[in-house]
Amino acid sequence: MRITIGLGVSLALGLVFSMPAAAQEAPVAGKVAEGSLKGKTLTFVSYGGVYQDGQLKALEDFVTASGVNLLSDGPTEQAKIQAQVEAGNVMWDVVDTGDLMPFVHCGKLFQKLDFSKIDISKIPPGQVGECSVPAMNYAVVLMYKKSTYGDNPPTSWADFFDTKKFPGTRAIPGYGDAEGYMIELALLNDGVEKDKLFPADIDRALNKYRGMRDDLILWQTGSQSQQMMESGETDMAIVWSGRGKAAVANGAEYEPVWKDWVVVKDQLTIPLGTKNLDGAYALINAYLGQKAQEIMTETTSYSPINIDAKPKVDELTTKWLTSTPEKLAQAYNYNISYWVDHNTELNEKWASFIAGN
Structure with a gap:
């Protein structure tokens, strides 16, 4: 462009x-x-x-x-x-x-x-x-399609990773620059206690995603993630909050889950x-x-x-701002300094994962 x-x-x-x-x-x-x-x-x-x-x-x-x-x-x-x-x-x-x-x-x-x-x-x-x-x-937030889950919607990241209780497709970031929060979310929902999260087992986290690969759709750009929601292509999605809000504004029947939304800038x-x-x-x-x-x-x-x-x-926009006291109380801050120090390993293993390995 x-x-x-x-x-x-x-x-x-x-x-x-x-x-x-x-x-x-x-x-x-x-x-x-x-x-x-x-x-x-x-x-x-x-x-x-x-x-x-x-x-x-x-x-x-x-x-x-x-x-x-x-x-x-x-x-x-x-x-x-x-x-x-x-x-x-x-x-x-x-x-x-x-x-x-x-x-x-x-x-x-x-x-x-x-x-x-x-x-x-x-x-x-x-x-x-x-x-x-x-x-x-902004936030990295879980979105779900309301028509798929009706009166029993997902309310946490645990539900995102539970493909038996909450079946359906999941859209996740699939671009080349690896995000440390994707590893942390997977580990926290694979039985790892928060105080034992580091050193992070990247392989274990990626295997969590590999175990649900049949349900995953990878998006490469923000506009692609938004289009997936507007077309109803995915049942859940991990997206940037701006994309989620824009999709909803354009008529997408999706709802955000704010519990443990990931703080990003x-x-x-x-x-x-x-x-x-x-x-x-x-x-x-x-x-x-x-x-x-x-x-x-x-x-x-x-x-x-x-x-x-x-x-x-x-x-609608007020609903999506992350700077309110209510939102900040539910925020999850991922460990940026750790991922800076382990960036090479993370990017190499993430590249292999998104390539289908």
Whole structure:
């Protein structure tokens, strides 16, 4: 996908135009020097669909104010980033990635960030990495088709793994970048106690999935997972919350299970060797602004990462936000640091599994 955003009229909910860069002593989230990137081109990369559409919407006033020509590409793939970096021909300037990638490859595939060029003061504590800032917060959540289960729906991950009590197809992530929470969920529902989860037995977890392979459908992109729900192709699905909400909004007869929903956040990164480093910093700083985050949430249902953001959303979107006290009380935080340290083993074994082995 490659989209050019035109330099249209600034939206009322846009960025606050700042003074020229020379007069600006420190970055302020959401502000950009007017005309500062005129004649420049940046490429923003993400995972497509409703999420990337919302991100682009949030950046429209950055485009108008800065004068930049913004291209949109995707989906994010580590192999493509690595190929660009190793070839010394980096075409992507800001890339939205999953949780682990920038931690595993910080300083190798991704630029170590200069925080004198990004205002991170409005980001919740503990969410900023050496090579990344959060793009948003969201959930990985279990969805089920209401017509399949009627008055006896699944209410937990245990039910997802119980194919006898809850027969039916299950759609799960099947893309190449392995997710540690998939291993943790399988182990916790294969008799492993939470306090004995680590060191994690990856083979045991994958064998749990292999034992139900006849019931599994793998999705490779967020848009594919959404389409599976909208078409009624699967009885249960492990999906990103934004995709679940979008499917329901489009008429899909599915319901989420919020017990032990998995806390996840996408990351904003700069590939090492970008030719537009200052522009990349400016884009990220604009994206972190209050109003940009409100727009992002209003168009995607993903939770904002600016603590001042107060998105105006409808009842359905409110249901899908993960930032409420009620949702946070049911959240499951997976062990990111462990999976950073064991990323190579996890990716190798996951690749074998999704290949059918």
